[in-house]
Amino acid sequence: MTAKISYDDVEVGTELPAQSFPVSRATLVRYAGASGDFNPIHWNEKFAKEVGLPDVIAHGMFTMAEAIRVVTDWTGDPGAVAEYGVRFTKPVIVPDDETGALIEVSAKVAAKLDDEARTVRVDLTATSAGQKVLGMSRAVVRLA
Amino acid sequence: MALDQSFVGRTYPPTEPYEVGREKIREFAAAIGDTNPAYTDTEAAKALGHPEVIAPPTFVFAITFRAAGQVIEDPQLGLDYNRVVHGDQRFAYTRPVRSGDRLTVTSTIEAVRSMAGNDILDIRGEVHDEAGEHVVTAFTKLVARAAEGA
Numbered sequence: 001m002t003a004k005i006s007y008d009d010v011e012v013g014t015e016l017p018a019q020s021f022p023v024s025r026a027t028l029v030r031y032a033g034a035s036g037d038f039n040p041i042h043w044n045e046k047f048a049k050e051v052g053l054p055d056v057i058a059h060g061m062f063t064m065a066e067a068i069r070v071v072t073d074w075t076g077d078p079g080a081v082a083e084y085g086v087r088f089t090k091p092v093i094v095p096d097d098e099t100g101a102l103i104e105v106s107a108k109v110a111a112k113l114d115d116e117a118r119t120v121r122v123d124l125t126a127t128s129a130g131q132k133v134l135g136m137s138r139a140v141v142r143l144a
Numbered sequence: 145m146a147l148d149q150s151f152v153g154r155t156y157p158p159t160e161p162y163e164v165g166r167e168k169i170r171e172f173a174a175a176i177g178d179t180n181p182a183y184t185d186t187e188a189a190k191a192l193g194h195p196e197v198i199a200p201p202t203f204v205f206a207i208t209f210r211a212a213g214q215v216i217e218d219p220q221l222g223l224d225y226n227r228v229v230h231g232d233q234r235f236a237y238t239r240p241v242r243s244g245d246r247l248t249v250t251s252t253i254e255a256v257r258s259m260a261g262n263d264i265l266d267i268r269g270e271v272h273d274e275a276g277e278h279v280v281t282a283f284t285k286l287v288a289r290a291a292e293g294a
Binding site for chain 1: 168176177180191198201205206209230232234235237283
């Protein structure tokens, strides 16, 4: 594993470059196919509303996949991620229009865990339409 | 109806191997819009110290969740899947999943709880490669919301 960020160059509070990820209905159909999760709440508005949702929602695992890109783009090597966990707090609601939804992700180094293993804990924040969509979102990352 | 506490600790038989394909990784990376070359370019993956192209961190969920179906659909457990939502998800990696891996998943029920009429189920999926080496563990928390009128 060869992360391009050195353990010695980061400190608690170091911010990772934030990113925004657009999500349209087409994005969700494509993710459904790639992941094998064909739950109709992610592509069928009528069904989503029948089960009490305001509209079609993104797959939680799609949001989880996007959020960690802030870490893997930072390290360069996705293999540097030793642990990654999230809580699904609110759904990302995806309207059927030109713009869809936007997932905004920021992250910072919350702790330097182990000087030998050169691991840090990164805490992530993911919001959509002003709502926090992931909670307890954190990764343990092995740096160079 | 509360789930039976005696299921805690129950381990299900390992799944048949899932063979990780290079094109499946490419398809998944494209679906999440991630252009990291480690997912599609063998030379780029090797430059990072991986023997093959690797999969994005959450790719393995498709495999572990399918394996968790043994638990979710266990008629003895009696979970109402129509009421289930995904609560938490966590992965602990020994190494990234890579093209050519033949992965088996062993699912264990870690915890069963009832809170305010909701059933909460924690499933641990241990993922091993063909050599029996650990690759990743997936921790999945499912919440079955209380039935209306219950």
